[in-house]
Amino acid sequence: MLAKEKAVAALAAIEACCGHCTYCSPDCPVAIARRAMRGLYDDLVAAEEQQERSEER
Template identity: 50%
Template sequence: MNTVEQVTKAIKAVDDLCGHCPVCSAECPIAIARRALEGYKYDLQTYYQSEQEI
């Protein structure tokens, strides 16, 4: 399993923990974790794509 798949699973796990509050605040630890993981996933995908272009 590659790293992108692992991060995708981690994002799903964070989503499962989310209580889906009517109003999500920027200080919510779940929202912070989700944003961080999504950014990491994007960075990994960009890195792997640039590696394939070489």
């Protein structure tokens, strides 16, 4: 799925932006973006699995 591949690329870009601070704040824009993109990626994976299960029927 193309969207899933783009989400993986976006996660890699977010990781590249991260300064890997000794203390990561939940208010950090990079941490917020990381959580949001991981949530989107998880949703895409779940949708893909659900679609595969529905096609098997």
